[in-house]
Amino acid sequence: MSPLQSYRDLFGLTGPLYVAVAFLGRLPLAMSQIAALLAVTAATGSYTAGGVTAGALAVANAVGAPVAGTLTDRLGQRPVLLVQSVVGTLGLAALAALTLGAGPDRPWWPLPVVAALGGAFVPQVGTMARVRWRPISRSRSSQNPRVMDAAFSYEGAADEASFVLGPALVGLIVAATAPVTALVVAAVLLGAFGTWFALHPTVALVTPSGTGSGDGFRLLTPALLVLAATQLSIGMIFGSIQTGTSVLATQAGEPGLTGLLHGLLGVGSVIAGLAVVALPESIGHVRRLRVFSGVLVVLSLPLLAVGSLGGLAVVLLALGVAVAPSMITTFTLAERTAAPSRLGAAMTVLAASTGIGYAVGAALAGTFADLGGHRPAFAVTVLATVSAFSLATLGGRVVLRALAAGRPGQQAEAPISQDTLQPTP
Secondary structure (H helix, E strand, C coil): CCHHHHHHHHHHHHCHHHHHHHHHHCHHHHHHHHHHHHHHHHHHCCHHHHHHHHHHHHHHHHHHHHHHHHHHHHHCHHHHHHHHHHHHHHHHHHHHHHHHCCCCCCCCCHHHHHHHHHHCCCCCHHHHHHHHHHHHHHHCCCCCCCHHHHHHHHHHHHHHHHHHHHHHHHHHHHHHCCCHHHHHHHHHHHHHHHHHHHHCHHHHHCCCCCCCCCCCCCCCCHHHHHHHHHHHHHHHHHHHHHHHHHHHHHHCCCHHHHHHHHHHHHHHHHHHHHHHHHCCCCCCHHHHHHHHHHHHHHHHHHHHHCCCHHHHHHHHHHHHHHHHHHHHHHHHHHHHHCCHHHHHHHHHHHHHHHHHHHHHHHHHHHHHHHHHCHHHHHHHHHHHHHHHHHHHHHCHHHHHHHHHHCCCCCCCCCCCCCCCCCCCC
16 A cells, blocks of 8 residues: 555544644644743843753653653543643743843843743643554544554654744744744644644543553563663754754854754655655564664764765755654554553653753753864764664664563554564464
8 A cells, every 4th residue: 555545544534634733733842942942042141041941841841741641541631631731831921921021130040940830731742642543543443554654654754844843933933023922822822732632532532541540561661661762862863963053053154044954854854754654564663773773873974074054954854864764663663562551651751752862962962062063063963873773773672572572451453574583484
């Protein structure tokens, strides 16, 4: 079955409105960090204040995501997402209001505190959308055996697209109006589409396990730990590339091109992510992860030789081709190995790992950039790709065992080609 037909079947399960709402619902998360950075920096005149505020929002979101994911498993997505959307909207609006009253001669410490409180409640819409697709496909009795591959390929591409479109939208808003307006727009989008996503009828298809279910299934299994560590490495790629790109663009006298250049990574990633569904089932997902992460290493090496913005643009566009496929594969493997009653938590653990990796990568690259410019910063990117490949290679057998055992609490739905410990007789 063609990839195009698989996507048609996938979107036919819900209709285009749900797909649009789920995509727009994830934009606030993609916008909020850079919006906070620009708004607070402009208001206080301090890069430190802006960076600390944006970092507090990001870290709080990464810490809060697994908590929210666990609650969705126990209580259902609707109540948790509703609370997150409402409180997150109020938090971003409060940060915008507080920023309006900030100034160079005023203490800025309340800004990261409010940013952290708001950021902890901004929902991970993309991860919750991933959790919904299997119940949706069952309820509609989908006859397409590749529909779940199409679902995870689309969601990976949609996440990448949101993190290209979100910062671009912030840039347009800041260019046209005051920087704080971007925070207000992010709050409005969250209040509208986060709430809509929480109330969409598909939410009823995800059955909660109940607060006292005591199903006994572990969340942090060896397989999930391997996948989370891989995602942390991929997050480090994002953070270090953004830092290195900023340094090179600033050295070239074009700091305003940082966002555009970083967006090229997402462009290649979106295209490749949508194409993943075309891979045959005979190529197992563990094998895919090993190949994709190996390609990441190869495509990252030219970063060490880049000396111009034009050269960097070409390298970033190429590197993106391996980013989304790697992420799509880790999330797919988590969905296939996690207990259904812990799936929301498992998905958000991977999302949180990516966020933490982003922060670690940016911090390390910044430290090395202070010592030697953009090349040491990009060396962190290369090391992150090596880490992802090593985890996929050495930890792959752990994931293979989990796949062979089937999803805990549920019989395996179908044999998994090439993803077994022993060859099929």
